[in-house]
Amino acid sequence: MRRRATEKLIVRCFTCLIVLILTFEFCPNAAFARAYTTFEKGLEKFSHRQFADSIGIFQKAVQEDPNDGDAWTFLGRAYMMQDQLPEAIDACTKAIELNPENAQAYTFREFCHFQMKHIREGLEDSEKAIKYYKPNTFEPSLIWALDNRVRACRMIRRTDLIEQDLNLLQTYEILDKAIKHREWARLNDAITTVDQAIKNMPKNADMWFFRGVVNSNKRDFWNAAADFSNAIRCAPDAWFLYYFRADVYQQVNQNREAVRDLTTLINAHPRLAAYRFVCETGRLRDQGIRIDESPITMQDIYYLRAQSNAELGNIREAIDDLSEALKLDPTDTKVLALRAEFVSENGKDDDAIKDFTEAIRQNPSDWTRYQQRGNAYLKLGKKKEAMDDFAEIVKRNPNDPGSYLIRALARDKNGDLEGALADYSQVIKLNPRDDDAYLARGVCFRSLHRYKEALDDWNQAATINPENKSIVMAEKAKLYVETGEEKLARSQTAPLDRALAAKRPNYWLYGSIAGGCVLVGAIVFFVRRKRKAKTK
Template sequence: MVNRSKLVVLSTLVLLSGAASVPAQQPKERSHVERFSTPEAKAGREESEASAKLAANPNDDQALNARAIARIRLGRYHEAFEDARRAVSLKPADSDYQANLGYVLWKLGRPEEAINAERTALKLNPKNTTAHYQLGRFLLRLGQQKDLNEAVGELRKALELDPRQYEVRFELIGAYRELGNLAEAAAQLDVLQDSRPTDPRVFYVTGLLDTDRNDLNSALKNFNEAITRDPTMFAAWQDLGLAYMKANRWTDAMNAFAELVRRQPNSVEAAYFHALALYNSDKTSEAESEARRTLRLDAGAVEAHTLLGIILASRGNANSEAADALSQAIALNPNSFDAQLYLGRVQYSMKDYAGAAKSFRAAVTLNPRHAEARFFLGTTLELAGDSNAAMSEYQELIKAQPDSAMGQLGLGALLVKQGRFDEAVVALRRAVALNPKEFEAHWALGRALALKERYAEAVQSFQTAISLAPNRSDAHYQLGLALRRLGRTEEANREFGIVERLNTEFRTSTKPL
């Protein structure tokens, strides 16, 4: 008797233990039909042959296992499960049957049972390559950090038993990447590059490792090579788009995801990333349509609800609908930092300061080191009349991040309100030093200096603020006041004239809703 062969299911990159043992004999020459049949047609014939044997003997465990494998290839997992289960019940000591049962259980969404089946297979035969591979693969797919080292161990055992199983090396690269062990991942990739230099997947995983090293140019080159060799490699299309996003090449990202959406119109992830790329390419209307399409595909897509809320808020006239979308995201996942942060911003713009404070506090709880979230929380508390709580937030921000311009700005602006001008000037000078491009910091510093009657210095601060935001009428007005205090009446009147012009333009350009 010969050992059971190992069949490679290329469509799923999963090894399955072979069908029944057969007496050693010279292989029969395959017919023309067999040589040129599709995998589906071949699986169909194997299913029919196994069914014929089972009609003669319903308890033929080898035929049950063979039919289970054929049905797996045909994607009929419930039927495959019944066959695999019966094969195991007839011959529970067969390691291969247990391994195949584990694979079917995995495909049916029963991961714990699948893992137990693979462990049972290995107890029966510690040298079962398929069971080692599938156990390692399943542990890796579960995504639990505690399981990664065991996953690596199982995959390495599979390779030790059969170094020719290149599918195992692809999985092992994934496991090492999850562990952050890029050196070991690269070592496995070297073997694949030598043995399979034209395989599109080799270019794809090379691109993934390039991304891990932040070598985006090389990653883009390899992802593009992968999809050129295999345009149906959807994961490569997605990672190509993500690499373009990381490189801030939003138009290229938009085009990559547009192609992925064309190829996978029902993919929720593809639709979401397409909407995100459209939005960042300043195609707001198209982005809104695509975000809504994403939600038609999956109404529970938290990121899509969040993105839709952000898009609606950017319109400036749909804050109520934006708040609804962001609230829905939070209802689905209260731990969504982005949804909490942007809901707070929308509520702030709607002057719902109590609601905004609640949302910003939730965001800060989720990410205590996020400067913008804590700054907005402090600002909202300040507007709600709780100056002490606002001061605590600004001080906490500065304590955690001494170089935070936002923290110094919030603290300085609040000190101005409290009449503590000397302290305010110190904080605001620190803010403009940390971020010379921040309009609000220069504006607030100008106000503090003017209130200290240091008008010449105030003029300089207001002029810098105006250079950063020429259309801010409040800055022109404060500059005019400071100039007038210095007796520079003509210049002051010119600033007041600009204020009048800007206000007139605003009134005439704003249409009633």
């Protein structure tokens, strides 16, 4: 009997919940509730152009693992950005010793050699940077290698060395223009520009990849999937491409294809699944942070595959994926909470509560976990523990009406009408224009046989928002039935019946039209048949 009156309130409650969650997630450290590795911390500083700070972190990374070629490469790049060229050359040399085909390290060392007038060494490095370049998740460093080489050759008047490089450089310069269009949110211009580059180099993965990124930003996910597929055909071992295609597959609910691509990534097990152009993808999509460079790790891939598996109904596989993610980082409270939700769906609420409790222990300030644990307690009939959790939400957000709405719904569901009434009243006190709270409090008043107060609340709800009129009339009709005032009850339902009748299809009219069409068709058929008979 009470369900219809509280439908809008439930929607309102979820809206408040989402707002509070987003408020929490707008904090810079909340984009991922997990710990970064030393190398990833260095990348974070570098992406914020805090080069001096990143040097210290990358130095720590290579001390922790002297064979970390990526850390040596970025240490060299950070030195280069600080104009510490000899140190940059040394770091890049170490990276090249670890991997003689490290195109990025050659590119950064090339630049340093040219800056120090070491032309021969710079040209040698530029040849290797171009030769070994592959599409990668960090940046299209080929354009820098080409540009530095062309500038140096022109300076020494050896343009004969760069005849083959000019067309390639020109195409990558077009790509660079497209990237700048995207930075300025000119997405259509970015597509038009990158299409020119694709026309020059139709089998270049960098071009198709960027086109897919822009189409994804435009929410043109099907075209983005086609673009990423073209990029994968050009560079099937560029693993980051599978991450981006899986992401757009998830957006169009193609979860089998998303699982396939994410599994490809897991099997390849690259150090980072993605880094560049990631702000509107995966776990970052719904965050308030708009940083385009952020490390996407294998833990994130397991998390995303769990989501797709859950959408496919493979809850057991989803739980397994989240367990793998937790092995990589046991401190990720979002993974813990999601696993708890899936475990609860499997009917194991005791185990779910353990995960929620661990998430709360690790991050007590995240009140959303109290709400989730409270719901799990309710499913087990542990009302006291549940209400303690809902009380904690109110304690942490005493001035937010959404906190009281959450507790009010829980109290209402468990028959604590007086408690629910107090919470709805607090919502109205904090937000006197909250029509949903008036509707729900009116239902509470009716259940407590406080009919005048119920009618006052419903009238107020209709005054604040005229769209509530039909709900108010239905609730009043129930009230008048309870009080034995059938005439008043019919006065409330009659307008609803008329409105419903007006929306019903006029089957007599449709039947008459259909019958007329059949009759006309029959007449035409017999007339034509008669004419044919006369002709014969």
